[in-house]
Amino acid sequence: MLLDFFPSRTLTIYLAKMFAVRIFAVLAMLVLVLMMLDLLGKTGDILAVEGNGDAELWLYASLRVPQLIARFLPYSVLLATIITLAGLNQNSEVIAMKAAGLSAHQILAPLLMIGMVVAAISFAFNERIVTRATATLKAWEDVEYAAVPEDRETRANVYFNDDNDVLMGATLSGMGENSVLTDVAFYERDEAGMIVRQITADRATFAGPGWRLENASSFNVATASTREIDEIIVAEGVELGQVELRRVDPDAEPLSRLSDSIDALQGAGRRTAELEAKWWHKISGPLSAVLMPLLGAVAGFGLARSGNLFIRAVIGMALGFAYFVVDNSALAMGSFGGYPPLLAAWAPFFLFLLVGETVLIRTEE
Known part of the structure:
Protein backbone atom coordinates (compact mmCIF):
# COMPACT_ATOMS: atom_id res chain seq x y z
CA MET A 1 0.00 0.00 0.00
CA ALA A 146 0.63 57.08 -26.51
CA ALA A 147 -0.86 55.13 -29.44
CA VAL A 148 -0.16 51.42 -29.00
CA PRO A 149 2.47 50.43 -31.60
CA GLU A 150 1.14 48.06 -34.23
CA ASP A 151 4.58 46.43 -34.33
CA ARG A 152 5.24 44.76 -30.98
CA GLU A 153 8.93 44.59 -31.91
CA THR A 154 9.23 48.38 -31.69
CA ARG A 155 12.07 49.47 -29.40
CA ALA A 156 12.59 52.92 -27.95
CA ASN A 157 15.75 54.94 -27.35
CA VAL A 158 18.16 52.75 -29.31
CA TYR A 159 21.74 53.58 -30.24
CA PHE A 160 24.48 51.95 -32.30
CA ASN A 161 28.22 52.51 -32.42
CA ASP A 162 30.10 52.85 -35.72
CA ASP A 163 33.70 53.06 -34.48
CA ASN A 164 33.77 56.49 -32.81
CA ASP A 165 30.48 57.62 -34.35
CA VAL A 166 27.07 57.07 -32.75
CA LEU A 167 23.68 56.60 -34.41
CA MET A 168 20.66 57.15 -32.14
CA GLY A 169 16.91 56.87 -32.69
CA ALA A 170 13.83 57.48 -30.58
CA THR A 171 12.20 54.30 -31.92
CA LEU A 172 13.22 51.31 -34.01
CA SER A 173 10.49 49.47 -35.90
CA GLY A 174 10.23 47.06 -38.81
CA MET A 175 12.25 43.93 -39.48
CA GLY A 176 15.36 43.25 -41.56
CA GLU A 177 15.88 45.60 -44.48
CA ASN A 178 12.57 47.28 -43.66
CA SER A 179 13.89 48.55 -40.31
CA VAL A 180 13.11 52.23 -39.69
CA LEU A 181 14.55 54.64 -37.13
CA THR A 182 12.57 57.74 -36.15
CA ASP A 183 13.78 61.02 -34.59
CA VAL A 184 17.31 60.17 -35.66
CA ALA A 185 20.53 61.81 -34.50
CA PHE A 186 23.97 60.89 -35.89
CA TYR A 187 27.05 62.11 -34.02
CA GLU A 188 30.31 62.16 -35.96
CA ARG A 189 33.23 62.17 -33.52
CA ASP A 190 37.00 62.53 -33.82
CA GLU A 191 39.67 60.23 -32.37
CA ALA A 192 39.47 62.00 -29.02
CA GLY A 193 35.73 61.32 -28.81
CA MET A 194 34.71 64.95 -29.35
CA ILE A 195 31.66 65.63 -31.53
CA VAL A 196 32.62 67.13 -34.88
CA ARG A 197 29.24 67.13 -36.57
CA GLN A 198 25.63 66.37 -35.64
CA ILE A 199 23.08 65.28 -38.24
CA THR A 200 19.40 65.01 -37.34
CA ALA A 201 16.39 63.78 -39.32
CA ASP A 202 12.84 62.62 -38.74
CA ARG A 203 13.57 59.08 -39.95
CA ALA A 204 16.28 56.82 -41.29
CA THR A 205 15.96 53.68 -43.43
CA PHE A 206 18.48 50.92 -44.03
CA ALA A 207 20.52 51.61 -47.17
CA GLY A 208 22.71 48.50 -47.16
CA PRO A 209 25.32 49.53 -46.18
CA GLY A 210 24.58 52.47 -43.92
CA TRP A 211 21.40 54.35 -43.09
CA ARG A 212 19.71 56.85 -45.37
CA LEU A 213 18.59 60.13 -43.80
CA GLU A 214 16.29 62.33 -45.87
CA ASN A 215 15.57 66.03 -45.31
CA ALA A 216 18.30 66.08 -42.69
CA SER A 217 19.88 68.97 -40.85
CA SER A 218 23.67 69.09 -40.32
CA PHE A 219 25.31 71.12 -37.56
CA ASN A 220 29.08 71.67 -37.76
CA VAL A 221 30.57 72.21 -34.32
CA ALA A 222 33.76 73.95 -35.50
CA THR A 223 31.94 76.64 -37.50
CA ALA A 224 28.68 76.58 -35.50
CA SER A 225 26.83 76.53 -38.81
CA THR A 226 23.76 74.59 -39.88
CA ARG A 227 22.81 73.45 -43.36
CA GLU A 228 20.02 71.37 -44.83
CA ILE A 229 20.78 68.08 -46.64
CA ASP A 230 18.32 66.40 -49.00
CA GLU A 231 19.80 62.94 -48.53
CA ILE A 232 22.86 61.45 -46.82
CA ILE A 233 24.16 57.98 -45.95
CA VAL A 234 25.63 57.63 -42.45
CA ALA A 235 26.82 54.86 -40.12
CA GLU A 236 27.87 52.44 -42.86
CA GLY A 237 29.35 50.18 -40.21
CA VAL A 238 26.00 49.62 -38.47
CA GLU A 239 24.71 46.40 -40.03
CA LEU A 240 21.37 44.65 -39.71
CA GLY A 241 22.91 42.05 -37.41
CA GLN A 242 23.57 44.72 -34.78
CA VAL A 243 20.02 45.99 -35.12
CA GLU A 244 18.46 42.56 -34.67
CA LEU A 245 20.59 41.82 -31.61
CA ARG A 246 19.18 44.91 -29.93
CA ARG A 247 15.72 43.36 -30.02
CA VAL A 248 16.37 40.36 -27.75
CA ASP A 249 14.06 40.45 -24.71
CA PRO A 250 13.85 37.05 -22.98
CA ASP A 251 10.62 37.95 -21.16
CA ALA A 252 8.87 38.80 -24.42
CA GLU A 253 10.08 35.84 -26.49
CA PRO A 254 8.79 32.25 -26.38
CA LEU A 255 11.22 29.40 -25.91
CA SER A 256 11.78 28.57 -29.59
CA ARG A 257 12.36 32.17 -30.63
CA LEU A 258 14.68 32.80 -27.69
CA SER A 259 16.73 29.80 -28.84
CA ASP A 260 17.16 31.44 -32.26
CA SER A 261 18.13 34.74 -30.62
CA ILE A 262 20.77 33.02 -28.49
CA ASP A 263 22.21 31.29 -31.56
CA ALA A 264 22.36 34.62 -33.39
CA LEU A 265 24.12 36.30 -30.48
CA GLN A 266 26.62 33.47 -30.16
CA GLY A 267 27.29 33.67 -33.88
CA ALA A 268 28.06 37.36 -33.46
CA GLY A 269 30.45 36.61 -30.60
CA ARG A 270 28.21 38.15 -27.93
CA ARG A 271 27.88 36.96 -24.33
CA THR A 272 24.67 34.96 -23.83
CA ALA A 273 24.90 33.68 -20.23
CA GLU A 274 21.97 35.81 -19.07
CA LEU A 275 19.74 34.72 -21.94
CA GLU A 276 20.68 31.06 -21.51
Whole structure:
Protein backbone atom coordinates (compact mmCIF):
# COMPACT_ATOMS: atom_id res chain seq x y z
CA MET A 1 0.00 0.00 0.00
CA LEU A 2 2.89 2.36 0.72
CA LEU A 3 3.94 2.24 -2.93
CA ASP A 4 0.42 3.11 -4.10
CA PHE A 5 0.33 6.90 -4.06
CA PHE A 6 -3.41 7.03 -4.81
CA PRO A 7 -4.92 4.22 -2.68
CA SER A 8 -8.36 5.89 -2.53
CA ARG A 9 -10.02 7.44 -5.58
CA THR A 10 -12.53 9.31 -3.43
CA LEU A 11 -9.85 10.75 -1.17
CA THR A 12 -7.69 11.73 -4.16
CA ILE A 13 -10.56 13.65 -5.78
CA TYR A 14 -11.46 15.26 -2.46
CA LEU A 15 -7.93 16.54 -1.78
CA ALA A 16 -7.23 17.52 -5.39
CA LYS A 17 -10.48 19.48 -5.72
CA MET A 18 -9.96 21.23 -2.40
CA PHE A 19 -6.40 22.19 -3.32
CA ALA A 20 -7.29 23.41 -6.83
CA VAL A 21 -10.11 25.63 -5.54
CA ARG A 22 -7.81 27.21 -2.97
CA ILE A 23 -5.10 27.87 -5.57
CA PHE A 24 -7.61 29.68 -7.76
CA ALA A 25 -9.05 31.64 -4.84
CA VAL A 26 -5.66 32.78 -3.54
CA LEU A 27 -4.45 33.67 -7.04
CA ALA A 28 -7.60 35.68 -7.78
CA MET A 29 -7.22 37.57 -4.51
CA LEU A 30 -3.54 38.37 -5.09
CA VAL A 31 -4.01 39.43 -8.71
CA LEU A 32 -7.04 41.60 -7.89
CA VAL A 33 -5.31 43.44 -5.04
CA LEU A 34 -2.01 43.89 -6.89
CA MET A 35 -3.76 45.05 -10.07
CA MET A 36 -5.65 47.69 -8.10
CA LEU A 37 -2.44 48.91 -6.49
CA ASP A 38 -0.68 48.95 -9.86
CA LEU A 39 -3.48 50.98 -11.42
CA LEU A 40 -3.24 53.53 -8.61
CA GLY A 41 0.32 54.24 -9.71
CA LYS A 42 -0.20 54.06 -13.49
CA THR A 43 -3.61 55.66 -14.03
CA GLY A 44 -2.20 59.19 -13.90
CA ASP A 45 0.51 58.41 -16.48
CA ILE A 46 -1.97 56.75 -18.87
CA LEU A 47 -4.65 59.43 -18.63
CA ALA A 48 -2.05 62.20 -18.95
CA VAL A 49 -1.77 61.35 -22.66
CA GLU A 50 -4.33 63.23 -24.72
CA GLY A 51 -7.05 60.96 -26.04
CA ASN A 52 -6.57 58.20 -23.46
CA GLY A 53 -9.53 57.16 -21.34
CA ASP A 54 -11.23 54.16 -19.77
CA ALA A 55 -10.49 51.97 -22.79
CA GLU A 56 -6.73 52.47 -22.32
CA LEU A 57 -7.01 51.67 -18.62
CA TRP A 58 -8.76 48.40 -19.46
CA LEU A 59 -6.11 47.72 -22.11
CA TYR A 60 -3.35 48.23 -19.55
CA ALA A 61 -5.11 45.91 -17.12
CA SER A 62 -5.50 43.23 -19.81
CA LEU A 63 -1.77 43.38 -20.55
CA ARG A 64 -0.67 43.54 -16.90
CA VAL A 65 -2.87 40.78 -15.48
CA PRO A 66 -1.10 37.95 -17.40
CA GLN A 67 2.23 39.14 -15.97
CA LEU A 68 0.82 39.14 -12.44
CA ILE A 69 -0.65 35.67 -12.89
CA ALA A 70 2.66 34.29 -14.16
CA ARG A 71 4.63 35.87 -11.32
CA PHE A 72 2.36 35.03 -8.40
CA LEU A 73 1.00 31.63 -9.41
CA PRO A 74 3.80 29.78 -7.53
CA TYR A 75 3.13 31.94 -4.44
CA SER A 76 -0.55 31.03 -4.72
CA VAL A 77 0.31 27.33 -4.79
CA LEU A 78 2.43 27.76 -1.66
CA LEU A 79 -0.25 29.65 0.26
CA ALA A 80 -2.95 27.22 -0.92
CA THR A 81 -0.81 24.31 0.31
CA ILE A 82 -0.48 25.83 3.78
CA ILE A 83 -4.18 26.74 3.97
CA THR A 84 -5.28 23.29 2.79
CA LEU A 85 -2.99 21.22 4.99
CA ALA A 86 -3.42 23.43 8.06
CA GLY A 87 -7.20 23.09 7.72
CA LEU A 88 -6.98 19.33 7.35
CA ASN A 89 -4.72 19.15 10.37
CA GLN A 90 -6.94 21.43 12.44
CA ASN A 91 -9.96 19.21 11.71
CA SER A 92 -7.99 16.03 12.51
CA GLU A 93 -8.45 14.80 8.94
CA VAL A 94 -4.71 14.21 8.59
CA ILE A 95 -4.78 12.06 11.73
CA ALA A 96 -7.69 10.07 10.30
CA MET A 97 -5.84 9.49 7.03
CA LYS A 98 -2.68 8.39 8.83
CA ALA A 99 -4.74 6.12 11.08
CA ALA A 100 -6.13 4.50 7.92
CA GLY A 101 -2.56 3.62 6.91
CA LEU A 102 -1.69 6.47 4.56
CA SER A 103 1.85 7.82 4.61
CA ALA A 104 2.75 11.50 4.41
CA HIS A 105 3.71 11.07 0.75
CA GLN A 106 0.35 9.46 -0.04
CA ILE A 107 -1.48 12.37 1.59
CA LEU A 108 0.58 14.82 -0.47
CA ALA A 109 0.28 12.86 -3.73
CA PRO A 110 -2.99 14.53 -4.90
CA LEU A 111 -1.49 17.95 -4.16
CA LEU A 112 1.65 17.10 -6.13
CA MET A 113 -0.52 15.90 -9.01
CA ILE A 114 -2.37 19.23 -9.08
CA GLY A 115 1.01 20.97 -8.86
CA MET A 116 2.12 19.17 -12.02
CA VAL A 117 -1.08 20.21 -13.82
CA VAL A 118 -0.57 23.81 -12.70
CA ALA A 119 3.06 23.71 -13.90
CA ALA A 120 2.00 22.50 -17.36
CA ILE A 121 -0.73 25.16 -17.60
CA SER A 122 1.71 27.82 -16.37
CA PHE A 123 4.30 26.91 -19.00
CA ALA A 124 1.74 27.02 -21.84
CA PHE A 125 0.25 30.26 -20.47
CA ASN A 126 3.68 31.90 -20.31
CA GLU A 127 4.61 30.83 -23.83
CA ARG A 128 1.35 31.75 -25.55
CA ILE A 129 0.00 34.72 -23.61
CA VAL A 130 2.50 36.27 -21.19
CA THR A 131 5.26 36.76 -23.77
CA ARG A 132 2.88 38.53 -26.17
CA ALA A 133 1.39 40.70 -23.43
CA THR A 134 4.87 41.62 -22.20
CA ALA A 135 6.06 42.57 -25.70
CA THR A 136 3.01 44.76 -26.31
CA LEU A 137 3.13 46.40 -22.87
CA LYS A 138 6.83 47.21 -23.12
CA ALA A 139 6.36 48.73 -26.57
CA TRP A 140 3.47 50.81 -25.20
CA GLU A 141 5.48 51.93 -22.18
CA ASP A 142 8.37 52.93 -24.44
CA VAL A 143 6.11 55.46 -26.18
CA GLU A 144 4.81 56.63 -22.77
CA TYR A 145 1.29 55.24 -23.26
CA ALA A 146 0.63 57.08 -26.51
CA ALA A 147 -0.86 55.13 -29.44
CA VAL A 148 -0.16 51.42 -29.00
CA PRO A 149 2.47 50.43 -31.60
CA GLU A 150 1.14 48.06 -34.23
CA ASP A 151 4.58 46.43 -34.33
CA ARG A 152 5.24 44.76 -30.98
CA GLU A 153 8.93 44.59 -31.91
CA THR A 154 9.23 48.38 -31.69
CA ARG A 155 12.07 49.47 -29.40
CA ALA A 156 12.59 52.92 -27.95
CA ASN A 157 15.75 54.94 -27.35
CA VAL A 158 18.16 52.75 -29.31
CA TYR A 159 21.74 53.58 -30.24
CA PHE A 160 24.48 51.95 -32.30
CA ASN A 161 28.22 52.51 -32.42
CA ASP A 162 30.10 52.85 -35.72
CA ASP A 163 33.70 53.06 -34.48
CA ASN A 164 33.77 56.49 -32.81
CA ASP A 165 30.48 57.62 -34.35
CA VAL A 166 27.07 57.07 -32.75
CA LEU A 167 23.68 56.60 -34.41
CA MET A 168 20.66 57.15 -32.14
CA GLY A 169 16.91 56.87 -32.69
CA ALA A 170 13.83 57.48 -30.58
CA THR A 171 12.20 54.30 -31.92
CA LEU A 172 13.22 51.31 -34.01
CA SER A 173 10.49 49.47 -35.90
CA GLY A 174 10.23 47.06 -38.81
CA MET A 175 12.25 43.93 -39.48
CA GLY A 176 15.36 43.25 -41.56
CA GLU A 177 15.88 45.60 -44.48
CA ASN A 178 12.57 47.28 -43.66
CA SER A 179 13.89 48.55 -40.31
CA VAL A 180 13.11 52.23 -39.69
CA LEU A 181 14.55 54.64 -37.13
CA THR A 182 12.57 57.74 -36.15
CA ASP A 183 13.78 61.02 -34.59
CA VAL A 184 17.31 60.17 -35.66
CA ALA A 185 20.53 61.81 -34.50
CA PHE A 186 23.97 60.89 -35.89
CA TYR A 187 27.05 62.11 -34.02
CA GLU A 188 30.31 62.16 -35.96
CA ARG A 189 33.23 62.17 -33.52
CA ASP A 190 37.00 62.53 -33.82
CA GLU A 191 39.67 60.23 -32.37
CA ALA A 192 39.47 62.00 -29.02
CA GLY A 193 35.73 61.32 -28.81
CA MET A 194 34.71 64.95 -29.35
CA ILE A 195 31.66 65.63 -31.53
CA VAL A 196 32.62 67.13 -34.88
CA ARG A 197 29.24 67.13 -36.57
CA GLN A 198 25.63 66.37 -35.64
CA ILE A 199 23.08 65.28 -38.24
CA THR A 200 19.40 65.01 -37.34
CA ALA A 201 16.39 63.78 -39.32
CA ASP A 202 12.84 62.62 -38.74
CA ARG A 203 13.57 59.08 -39.95
CA ALA A 204 16.28 56.82 -41.29
CA THR A 205 15.96 53.68 -43.43
CA PHE A 206 18.48 50.92 -44.03
CA ALA A 207 20.52 51.61 -47.17
CA GLY A 208 22.71 48.50 -47.16
CA PRO A 209 25.32 49.53 -46.18
CA GLY A 210 24.58 52.47 -43.92
CA TRP A 211 21.40 54.35 -43.09
CA ARG A 212 19.71 56.85 -45.37
CA LEU A 213 18.59 60.13 -43.80
CA GLU A 214 16.29 62.33 -45.87
CA ASN A 215 15.57 66.03 -45.31
CA ALA A 216 18.30 66.08 -42.69
CA SER A 217 19.88 68.97 -40.85
CA SER A 218 23.67 69.09 -40.32
CA PHE A 219 25.31 71.12 -37.56
CA ASN A 220 29.08 71.67 -37.76
CA VAL A 221 30.57 72.21 -34.32
CA ALA A 222 33.76 73.95 -35.50
CA THR A 223 31.94 76.64 -37.50
CA ALA A 224 28.68 76.58 -35.50
CA SER A 225 26.83 76.53 -38.81
CA THR A 226 23.76 74.59 -39.88
CA ARG A 227 22.81 73.45 -43.36
CA GLU A 228 20.02 71.37 -44.83
CA ILE A 229 20.78 68.08 -46.64
CA ASP A 230 18.32 66.40 -49.00
CA GLU A 231 19.80 62.94 -48.53
CA ILE A 232 22.86 61.45 -46.82
CA ILE A 233 24.16 57.98 -45.95
CA VAL A 234 25.63 57.63 -42.45
CA ALA A 235 26.82 54.86 -40.12
CA GLU A 236 27.87 52.44 -42.86
CA GLY A 237 29.35 50.18 -40.21
CA VAL A 238 26.00 49.62 -38.47
CA GLU A 239 24.71 46.40 -40.03
CA LEU A 240 21.37 44.65 -39.71
CA GLY A 241 22.91 42.05 -37.41
CA GLN A 242 23.57 44.72 -34.78
CA VAL A 243 20.02 45.99 -35.12
CA GLU A 244 18.46 42.56 -34.67
CA LEU A 245 20.59 41.82 -31.61
CA ARG A 246 19.18 44.91 -29.93
CA ARG A 247 15.72 43.36 -30.02
CA VAL A 248 16.37 40.36 -27.75
CA ASP A 249 14.06 40.45 -24.71
CA PRO A 250 13.85 37.05 -22.98
CA ASP A 251 10.62 37.95 -21.16
CA ALA A 252 8.87 38.80 -24.42
CA GLU A 253 10.08 35.84 -26.49
CA PRO A 254 8.79 32.25 -26.38
CA LEU A 255 11.22 29.40 -25.91
CA SER A 256 11.78 28.57 -29.59
CA ARG A 257 12.36 32.17 -30.63
CA LEU A 258 14.68 32.80 -27.69
CA SER A 259 16.73 29.80 -28.84
CA ASP A 260 17.16 31.44 -32.26
CA SER A 261 18.13 34.74 -30.62
CA ILE A 262 20.77 33.02 -28.49
CA ASP A 263 22.21 31.29 -31.56
CA ALA A 264 22.36 34.62 -33.39
CA LEU A 265 24.12 36.30 -30.48
CA GLN A 266 26.62 33.47 -30.16
CA GLY A 267 27.29 33.67 -33.88
CA ALA A 268 28.06 37.36 -33.46
CA GLY A 269 30.45 36.61 -30.60
CA ARG A 270 28.21 38.15 -27.93
CA ARG A 271 27.88 36.96 -24.33
CA THR A 272 24.67 34.96 -23.83
CA ALA A 273 24.90 33.68 -20.23
CA GLU A 274 21.97 35.81 -19.07
CA LEU A 275 19.74 34.72 -21.94
CA GLU A 276 20.68 31.06 -21.51
CA ALA A 277 19.81 31.22 -17.80
CA LYS A 278 16.45 32.79 -18.69
CA TRP A 279 15.92 30.05 -21.31
CA TRP A 280 16.34 27.31 -18.74
CA HIS A 281 14.29 29.23 -16.18
CA LYS A 282 11.33 29.25 -18.57
CA ILE A 283 11.20 25.49 -17.84
CA SER A 284 12.30 25.35 -14.20
CA GLY A 285 10.17 28.34 -13.16
CA PRO A 286 6.74 26.74 -13.76
CA LEU A 287 7.94 23.54 -12.07
CA SER A 288 8.11 25.44 -8.78
CA ALA A 289 4.36 24.72 -8.56
CA VAL A 290 5.30 21.05 -8.03
CA LEU A 291 7.78 21.99 -5.32
CA MET A 292 5.44 24.14 -3.21
CA PRO A 293 3.26 21.30 -1.77
CA LEU A 294 6.43 19.59 -0.58
CA LEU A 295 7.86 22.71 1.07
CA GLY A 296 4.55 23.66 2.67
CA ALA A 297 3.81 20.12 3.82
CA VAL A 298 5.25 20.75 7.27
CA ALA A 299 2.08 22.75 8.05
CA GLY A 300 -0.11 19.67 7.66
CA PHE A 301 1.49 17.34 10.16
CA GLY A 302 2.00 17.25 13.89
CA LEU A 303 -0.70 17.53 16.52
CA ALA A 304 -2.84 20.64 16.08
CA ARG A 305 -3.73 20.72 19.77
CA SER A 306 -0.08 20.92 20.76
CA GLY A 307 -0.09 24.62 19.82
CA ASN A 308 2.56 24.21 17.13
CA LEU A 309 0.28 24.45 14.09
CA PHE A 310 0.93 28.16 13.61
CA ILE A 311 4.69 27.65 13.99
CA ARG A 312 4.60 24.84 11.43
CA ALA A 313 2.65 27.04 9.01
CA VAL A 314 5.24 29.78 9.41
CA ILE A 315 8.06 27.28 8.81
CA GLY A 316 6.35 26.04 5.63
CA MET A 317 5.87 29.59 4.41
CA ALA A 318 9.49 30.43 5.25
CA LEU A 319 10.76 27.42 3.27
CA GLY A 320 8.64 28.42 0.27
CA PHE A 321 9.71 32.05 0.27
CA ALA A 322 13.33 31.03 0.84
CA TYR A 323 13.12 29.10 -2.42
CA PHE A 324 12.02 32.21 -4.32
CA VAL A 325 14.83 34.25 -2.77
CA VAL A 326 17.47 31.66 -3.65
CA ASP A 327 15.98 31.19 -7.12
CA ASN A 328 16.17 34.92 -7.91
CA SER A 329 19.67 35.17 -6.45
CA ALA A 330 20.92 32.22 -8.51
CA LEU A 331 19.37 33.71 -11.65
CA ALA A 332 21.12 37.02 -10.95
CA MET A 333 24.43 35.21 -10.39
CA GLY A 334 23.94 33.39 -13.68
CA SER A 335 23.35 36.72 -15.43
CA PHE A 336 26.62 38.07 -14.02
CA GLY A 337 28.52 34.92 -15.01
CA GLY A 338 28.99 33.69 -11.43
CA TYR A 339 27.11 30.44 -12.13
CA PRO A 340 26.77 28.46 -15.36
CA PRO A 341 23.30 29.12 -16.87
CA LEU A 342 22.12 25.52 -16.34
CA LEU A 343 23.18 25.56 -12.69
CA ALA A 344 21.65 28.98 -12.08
CA ALA A 345 18.25 27.85 -13.35
CA TRP A 346 18.05 24.36 -11.87
CA ALA A 347 20.18 24.31 -8.69
CA PRO A 348 17.55 26.03 -6.46
CA PHE A 349 14.84 23.63 -7.63
CA PHE A 350 16.80 20.47 -6.82
CA LEU A 351 18.26 21.95 -3.63
CA PHE A 352 14.83 22.69 -2.17
CA LEU A 353 13.45 19.41 -3.51
CA LEU A 354 16.03 17.65 -1.32
CA VAL A 355 15.33 20.00 1.59
CA GLY A 356 11.58 19.36 1.38
CA GLU A 357 12.03 15.60 1.13
CA THR A 358 14.48 15.59 4.04
CA VAL A 359 12.13 17.57 6.30
CA LEU A 360 9.16 15.37 5.36
CA ILE A 361 10.99 12.07 5.83
CA ARG A 362 12.70 12.98 9.09
CA THR A 363 9.55 14.40 10.70
CA GLU A 364 6.78 12.17 9.32
CA GLU A 365 8.08 9.02 7.65
